Amino acid sequence: MSELTHFDAEGAARMVDVGGKDSTRRRAVAEGYIEMQPQTLRLIETGAHAKGDVLGVARIAAIMGAKRTADLVPLCHPLSLSRVEVALEPVPETSGVRCTATVETNARTGVEMEALCAVQVALLTIYDMCKAVDRGMVMTGVQLLEKAGGRSGHWQRRA
Secondary structure (H helix, E strand, O other): OOOOOOEOOOOOEOOOOOOOOOOEEEEEEEEEEEEOOHHHHHHHHHOOOOOOOHHHHHHHHHHHHHHOHHHHOOOOOOOOEEEEEEEEEEEHHHOEEEEEEEEEEEEOOOOHHHHHHHHHHHHHHHHHHHOOOOOOOEEEEEEEEEEEOOOOOOEEOOO
């Protein structure tokens, strides 16, 4: 296991110096899931929810979340993102929605945090828009699936 790079020798938090690293093409994919009552999922799928297009709003929120990650996570570097793609897939068998976010950049540091943040913000938006009809929703399984680029190369979660 590598050392924790966000701490100096005395244990104080610090922003990692990436100035000496080369800019490379980087990509990260993350996913998460929100479970809900079957009738809540039906409202989302049919577009019958009083607040409108839940998945459309959640997709925009996810993109905005990816772009604002450095404002939310204190030691993240602000990055110029070249691509944010968000897929929101209803999963009727388990009464939920799966969110997958793919984020890309050409930079000196990776976009794992941006992909994870995009997923979390999408799930929070679904919760916010549906909480009036279902306060028992549960967000779960937020995880990095894959990252590519940079010094550490390619990593993929094993099934």
